Amino acid sequence: MSNLHYPQFCALARAAELIGERWTLLIIRELLLGAKRFGDLLDHLDGVSPTLLTARLNALVDSNLVRRVTLPRQANAQLYELTDIGREIEPAIRELIRWGGRFLFPPVPGDTFEPDWVMLGLDAIARRTPVPDIAIGLVVRHDRKSAAFTIAGGQNGTTIRKGGTDCKGSLQAPFDAVLQIIGMSISLEAAVASKRARVSGSAALVRKLPQLFDLAERRRGATTAM
Structure with missing residues (x-):
């Protein structure tokens, strides 16, 4: 004990x-x-x-x-x-991740990062209400490591599962760029143009990725409250 x-x-x-x-x-x-x-x-x-x-x-x-x-x-x-x-304890962990996200950046020099952790991070900001019925592939890369996920929407909200096969559109980017795209602080086009992200397949589908999360709304709310 x-x-x-x-x-x-x-x-x-x-x-x-x-x-x-x-x-x-x-x-x-x-x-x-x-x-x-x-x-x-x-x-x-x-x-x-x-x-x-x-x-x-x-x-x-x-x-x-x-x-x-x-x-x-x-x-x-x-x-x-x-x-x-x-x-x-998973719902409590999800809420701790949501709360702790505001303190995540800037990264502390020397901190390690595992792309697999992204699954819990994205689940914490996933919408729990009906969203477009789509599936988008996501590959998060960090140094020589990467992790693949499928972000799927539907009537029950957004789900994240391991593996990113059979998606008509996929995004590949480091985690900070993924958060910026989901939070709509940069556009998908700007991220691709700066070579921070790469799109495979349908860019129109990948452009809908922010609709599956509530990060942009939370950021707007935090800005309004200041």
Whole structure:
């Protein structure tokens, strides 16, 4: 169990005891993206020691937020994945990402970035109301790494899933350019002209990408409030 304890009979205090230790929320972020091996977690949590990661995972397992899964003998590996109780924290993580987004820029020199994290970031700003019934491919690149997604709209809002095949229009760009295009602080044409983005297939379809998110409206609201 976590060594963190607040002597208060309060649900928020109990939640903080479970997930308030350093690195714990980021471990949960990784597991929301899928089950992972210990080495995968270590690679994506730059700065955490193997000893500390082991302690955090043990505490999460003891709290029934995470479970260990042993793969068949041929694979000879153990995975960590969220339990049903652990996965119930996803809406709270989404709101934390929405809130934390205002403090994201400018990037801190030396910070690491994994393109896979974009899936949770985009889900946090996805519309939850009906949007155009379209599917747009997205490839987010960073240095030599990249991650592909499909951004799909419909009556239930916007969904983001891994993989970007079978889309009639796709956008390839670094994450900061993707946010600027979605937030309508730069146009798709300007991003392409400056070589910060590349479009494959239907540019008219990709131009509808901001309609699947509420980032532009939130930014306008923040500007109005100032």
